[in-house]
Amino acid sequence: MYNFEVERPTSVSNAVAALGRDEAQPLSGGQTLIPTLKARLAAPSVLVSLTGIEDMKGVRMEGDKLCIGGATTHATVMREAEAHYPGLASLAARIGDPAVRNRGTIGGSLANNDPSACYPAGALGSGATIVTNNREIAADDYFMGMFETALEEDEIVTEVKFPVPDAARYEKFIQPASRFPLVAAFVARFSDGVRVAITGASENGVFRWTEAEEALNGNFGADAVKGLSVSADGMIGDLHGSSAYRAHLVGVMTQRAVASIA
Amino acid sequence: MAQVKMTVNGKAASGEVEGRTLLAHFLRDDLGLTGTHIGCDTSQCGACVVHVNGEAVKACSMLALEAEGAEVSTIEGQANADGSLNVIQQAFQDHHGLQCGFCTPGMVMSTAALLKDNPKPSEAEIRHYLDGNICRCTGYHNIVKAIMAASGQDTGQIAAE
Ligand SMILES: Cc1cc2nc3c(=O)[nH]c(=O)nc-3n(C[C@H](O)[C@H](O)[C@H](O)COP(=O)(O)OP(=O)(O)OC[C@H]3O[C@@H](n4cnc5c(N)ncnc54)[C@H](O)[C@@H]3O)c2cc1C
Ligand code: FES
Ligand code: FES
Numbered sequence: 001m002y003n004f005e006v007e008r009p010t011s012v013s014n015a016v017a018a019l020g021r022d023e024a025q026p027l028s029g030g031q032t033l034i035p036t037l038k039a040r041l042a043a044p045s046v047l048v049s050l051t052g053i054e055d056m057k058g059v060r061m062e063g064d065k066l067c068i069g070g071a072t073t074h075a076t077v078m079r080e081a082e083a084h085y086p087g088l089a090s091l092a093a094r095i096g097d098p099a100v101r102n103r104g105t106i107g108g109s110l111a112n113n114d115p116s117a118c119y120p121a122g123a124l125g126s127g128a129t130i131v132t133n134n135r136e137i138a139a140d141d142y143f144m145g146m147f148e149t150a151l152e153e154d155e156i157v158t159e160v161k162f163p164v165p166d167a168a169r170y171e172k173f174i175q176p177a178s179r180f181p182l183v184a185a186f187v188a189r190f191s192d193g194v195r196v197a198i199t200g201a202s203e204n205g206v207f208r209w210t211e212a213e214e215a216l217n218g219n220f221g222a223d224a225v226k227g228l229s230v231s232a233d234g235m236i237g238d239l240h241g242s243s244a245y246r247a248h249l250v251g252v253m254t255q256r257a258v259a260s261i262a
Numbered sequence: 263m264a265q266v267k268m269t270v271n272g273k274a275a276s277g278e279v280e281g282r283t284l285l286a287h288f289l290r291d292d293l294g295l296t297g298t299h300i301g302c303d304t305s306q307c308g309a310c311v312v313h314v315n316g317e318a319v320k321a322c323s324m325l326a327l328e329a330e331g332a333e334v335s336t337i338e339g340q341a342n343a344d345g346s347l348n349v350i351q352q353a354f355q356d357h358h359g360l361q362c363g364f365c366t367p368g369m370v371m372s373t374a375a376l377l378k379d380n381p382k383p384s385e386a387e388i389r390h391y392l393d394g395n396i397c398r399c400t401g402y403h404n405i406v407k408a409i410m411a412a413s414g415q416d417t418g419q420i421a422a423e
Contacts, residue, residue, distance in 0.1 A: 006264070006281040006327045027325075034323045035304050037282075047281065049328060075317070097394025098375065099308065102317040103324065179393060 001037045008049045012056065012158055016133050018048040019154040026050055026156055028071055028108035031100050050107065056158055059084075066164055070107030070131075070157040077106060087168025087188065087261075091122045094172055096179045107157035113205055115146045115236065116180040120206035122170065123160060125186030125197030131159040146205045165190045167261040171253040173200075175240055183246050185209075185253035189261060193217055196254055201246045203234050212254055222259040225251065268329045270295070271339030279326045286310045286321035288329075289336060297337035297367045301396070308395035311368040311375075312336045318375035320394075337367035340374065350374060350412045357417065359408035361399040369395050373409050382413050385420060 006027075009015040018024060025044035027033055028051065036042050050056060056071035059080035066085045068077060077092035078101065095101055095118050109119040110130060123130065123139045130137045132155045142150045151157070165188035172184040183200040194216040196209045215224040230250045235243035267276040270293060277292040289295045289312070298321055301309035305323040312321045313335040340348050347355065350373050360366045369392070376383055376391045383391065388409050389402070397405060407417045
């Protein structure tokens with residue numbers, strides 16, 4: 001890993017100022033970025049740590065939305081979101097392993113937008129709003145493809161606001177070596193409709209499976225999605241599973257999620 | 263170089279580090295606490311698990327500067343005050359929870375974190391909690407047995423070896 005300077009601001013405005021320095025990059029839990037730096041896939045001159053910013057940490061209800069600070073760890077969400085949004089707490093509880101959950105954060109996960117990450121499915125499946133230091137972005141407009149988001153240079157995710165569904169379930173088919181999902185489905189049932197988000201499958205990253213949403217809006221039961229399938233075109237294929245296998249898992253994971261909350 | 267200060271196993275520790283210095287390297291190279299092992303160096307294996315402010319973290323994936331002001335505990339701080347092995351360490355020895363011992367510091371630190379939150383974990387909970395701790399030689403059953411014993415539970419029911 002090449003050397004860099006570390007800045008530890010305690011406010012969002014100081015973090016944004018520090019990010020204005022040449023070749024500066026935010027550091028949150030470091031669970032993705034530090035291995036990336038070790039592999040020399042990135043070489044910033046300055047890392048701006050977000051973990052000392054108290055305003056970016058914590059879980060609270062604001063009206064009917066669950067608000068999670070961008071630098072809140074997966075372990076904190078697992079514990080503190082349970083009472084408000086158990087379907088999301090359960091997603092956080094199954095990310096990686098305990099030590100990863102104690103460092104990794106929701107903001108880091110959403111900024112990275114790994115095509116197999118868990119939070120993108122939770123955010124898109126809930127219709128969440130991604131709040132940054134200068135605007136609010138609807139999840140539907142935020143995820144732009146594999147490792148691509150609507151974030152601009154030096155923009156940081158400060159908070160994520162989740163509408164709370166009547167019921168939700170994240171079904172993760174785990175890839176045991178990486179602990180990421182091979183494929184996972186997040187199904188959320190709101191009074192005004194169902195949302196289904198799929199991660200781990202598409203070469204474009206997380207996506208909404210609208211055909212399943214329409215079927216579930218008519219009849220919320222695993223049977224409603226049984227006959228549906230997604231095409232293997234554009235699905236990830238690698239040594240862990242072919243694109244046809246992943247396409248098949250999309251249906252299976254969605255059915256399991258629906259069955260557990262129907 | 264920057265100055266970093268923290269408390270390690272109850273004692274004040276400080277040093278000059280680079281931005282890129284990992285907590286694992288600071289503990290091993292600057293403080294001489296070589297019980298924190300570096301196995302994979304890619305946050306997969308858990309050999310480097312220490313506690314930072316009471317939480318298990320992988321010291322290979324945290325910068326030393328991020329531990330500024332923190333309370334850090336490592337395997338060197340686990341023994342009883344008289345130097346004898348603590349309950350978890352003794353259970354690993356009694357139940358052959360180690361062979362080469364490379365993963366053991368991380369296993370013991372993860373176990374300590376587990377038992378703090380869940381004093382009587384089931385076998386399934388233990389196996390799930392150890393997802394991030396990889397052992398290449400013992401084969402896990404004896405590790406699970408040791409943790410059942412360390413938490414005062416019957417070890418007779420553990421899945422066959
Ligand atoms: C062994 C292991 C298993 C894992 N398993 C899973 C899993 O099952 N599911 C899963 O989803 N993830 C998994 N992860 C990834 C983990 O959840 C990471 O914590 C997460 O992807 C990145 O969050 P972070 O806080 O560590 O971010 P960092 O690594 O610090 O940063 C990641 C990227 O985001 C940028 N960034 C960070 N915070 C912000 C912000 N607030 N605003 C803008 N940009 C920001 C950084 O500059 C960097 O480019 C695993 C990781 C490991 C090591
Ligand atoms: S050395 Fe840190 S997880 Fe393997
Ligand atoms: S005892 Fe050898 S790796 Fe676990």
